[in-house]
Amino acid sequence: MSRDRTPDGVERRRLRRLAAVATSLSALIATSVVAGPATASDAALSCALNRTDAHHSEGLDSWNGAYPHPAGHLDAIMIFLSFPDSRPLAQPGEISKDYFPATSRFFNRASYGRFRLRAHIHKRWVQMPHRSGAYGIQRDWDSGHRSAYLRDAVAAADASVDFSRYDLVYFVADPDAPGVDSDATKVVNLDEPMHADHTDLRRFVTVFEQSPPDRNVLAHETGHVLDLPDLYHRPGDGKGDWDTYVGDWDLMGSQFGLAPDPFAWHKWKLGWLGDNQVDCATLGRSPTLHSLRPLSDPAEPGDARRPRLLVVRTGPDSALAIEGRDATGNDRSVCSQGVLVYRVHSDTASGAGPVRVLDGHPGSSACWGTSVYPPLANAPLGVGEGLTDRQDGLRIQVEGRGADGEWTVKLSRAG
Numbered sequence: 001m002s003r004d005r006t007p008d009g010v011e012r013r014r015l016r017r018l019a020a021v022a023t024s025l026s027a028l029i030a031t032s033v034v035a036g037p038a039t040a041s042d043a044a045l046s047c048a049l050n051r052t053d054a055h056h057s058e059g060l061d062s063w064n065g066a067y068p069h070p071a072g073h074l075d076a077i078m079i080f081l082s083f084p085d086s087r088p089l090a091q092p093g094e095i096s097k098d099y100f101p102a103t104s105r106f107f108n109r110a111s112y113g114r115f116r117l118r119a120h121i122h123k124r125w126v127q128m129p130h131r132s133g134a135y136g137i138q139r140d141w142d143s144g145h146r147s148a149y150l151r152d153a154v155a156a157a158d159a160s161v162d163f164s165r166y167d168l169v170y171f172v173a174d175p176d177a178p179g180v181d182s183d184a185t186k187v188v189n190l191d192e193p194m195h196a197d198h199t200d201l202r203r204f205v206t207v208f209e210q211s212p213p214d215r216n217v218l219a220h221e222t223g224h225v226l227d228l229p230d231l232y233h234r235p236g237d238g239k240g241d242w243d244t245y246v247g248d249w250d251l252m253g254s255q256f257g258l259a260p261d262p263f264a265w266h267k268w269k270l271g272w273l274g275d276n277q278v279d280c281a282t283l284g285r286s287p288t289l290h291s292l293r294p295l296s297d298p299a300e301p302g303d304a305r306r307p308r309l310l311v312v313r314t315g316p317d318s319a320l321a322i323e324g325r326d327a328t329g330n331d332r333s334v335c336s337q338g339v340l341v342y343r344v345h346s347d348t349a350s351g352a353g354p355v356r357v358l359d360g361h362p363g364s365s366a367c368w369g370t371s372v373y374p375p376l377a378n379a380p381l382g383v384g385e386g387l388t389d390r391q392d393g394l395r396i397q398v399e400g401r402g403a404d405g406e407w408t409v410k411l412s413r414a415g
Helices: 092-096 102-110 143-157 217-225 264-270
Strands: 072-082 115-121 168-173 186-196 199-207 278-281 288-292 309-315 318-325 338-345 355-358 386-389 394-401 407-413
Touching: 072 092, 072 143, 092 115, 092 168, 102 115, 102 217, 143 186, 143 199, 168 217, 186 217, 199 217, 264 309, 264 318, 278 288, 288 309, 288 318, 309 407, 338 394, 338 407
Parallel strands: 072 115, 072 168, 168 199, 278 309
Antiparallel strands: 186 199, 288 407, 309 318, 318 338, 338 355, 386 394, 394 407
16 A cells, blocks of 8 residues: 655555464573663664664764754753634644653653653744745655745744753644645754754754644654654655565654554664663574563663663674563554564665564564554564574574563574
């Protein structure tokens, strides 16, 4: 089915498709966690890929200073824009409930409470100087019209908004204005900043959603603000499946996904997983056993030294990542629980497949009618199941699951 999206943006108005066994294991768990700093920006582990020049590179040896680091909190202002040719049918406070507090709660769960997105809602409509159709709002927006829209929005809001108080600006257009195209929601990054209240304004999220909006749409766009890439595949002709790379896994693939919690790799990149929660494995002659705490389980005492991510570096700019996904937290609607395996390339740009999920059950599908891509909905491995990665000569086997919920994974060379 065809789906429309915006670059660095979101899946739009897509048609919906029709439509673990608990085990105890007594074993010595061999891990190779190395003590390290608390944030991914300082990651020193051998499996931390280097950041490259690729747009939204998946490298995490250093933080890209062009983006705000999601540690502590970010203050965001949500400003509602009206137009002379349309009278809004709802008040800003009513529309804002479509986005907050849900988006803030998503990030609080995803970060284990390490990051807070603090939303400030501008209570009054800010009227733009021109009719809604004058800005040419559409997917793949013309840069001239887009710049004019942002200039007018900043100028119109400046009298009632102190931009210096905020780290991030959401401009929400009147969803009922005739010239507003709901395909156009996206992040806008400016090489040359705008200026207001003695502040440089470089990054905006322009929201053109209908009401109610697409699920998790604002969290997806905010992910770009935090330097996360698009993980979907956009066909050249705009037709066909968009979700073949990662399916439901990680909202940067699809905000409609059943398992939208960010990949453990992304949580490491953002500093929500510390180095002590990453197990860097190397392949030797003998198999090794590794323990993984489920990714979306909330933080607990002693959690800082319990791995949630297992990584095998496979090349200068590539790695194989392994994590446990359960029906908890942001993943409470997950189709299939188990151990998920995916490949990461730090030299591949946003939208070109920097992350690709390996299918643990090739040739089968699940959750038709709810999954964005049923062939990958059951990609995780259950207890007793395995996957052979011929490309990297690696065998991943799920040996069991303890009473505490942790998965036990065996790594060995592929025979």
